Amino acid sequence: MITMMRVDHRLIHGQVVLSWLTQYDSDAILIASDSVPADDFRKQTLKLAKPASTKLVIKTVDDAIAAITGGRTDSYRLFILTESVADACRIAEACPQIAHINLGGTRPATDAERLTATVSVTSDERTRLNALADRGLRVEARAVPSDRPIVIEGTR
Template structure:
């Protein structure tokens, strides 16, 4: 048996109001796992994240490798997890490490715009590198990767959108 992942979400803002209210109510986790090598090393960010968890839900901040180990550790089988990463690359590393997202797919909530990126939805920015990572999650791991800000929003197939925007997937 392994940890029950109820939502796997990429959100550059990590744990914030939409996640703490809408998504937590929707998936009813008993644990929020924020998976980020950089945040795991930053005590201030780690403290802030663990403090904004909604009542009754404990939040942890761990590195990618620690999350992979925890996923396969029977001591964490009781976790009903809402899993958050800041970027698609960390989610891909988790999949490569054997974390099974086949039951939930990957939800892309927000990817912040930086220089050289293209906005493909009102909340998701993409460049060729990130588009290739999305394609790997879909093609190599056979996962549904969708953009969706809150549960009430319609899911948008991200790879179809990427292909329409002519990103270089080679």
């Protein structure tokens, strides 16, 4: 079961470990990134940052989609982390199992709409997120579970 997908360019850090994993009682983290699997230093750092009781899997975005749609993640309470809105949208568009996207931290961009202090989206990203919301996904921006969510309603 997929508990949630979060976009956070920092990937695993205190908010993820202390707040979100606990909130959703997740027992596994899937990092979906096209750059992390090829970076041994980042992989080691992420392995050290995860809770000892939590399984960590690091895959490319295409391999993550294949694992999710192929049922290989079904036995876990899976928390998915991506570094970008584009990667989260790719996964959500391909995986009907995704019901919730949390935008927690994006890299600043000059041509982006600011949703919160830590989340900005480009017009292309906003269009894709609106389409996902129209499909029934809960799409929100918030740093921690106790924050008030900024919900992306879609276009309907």
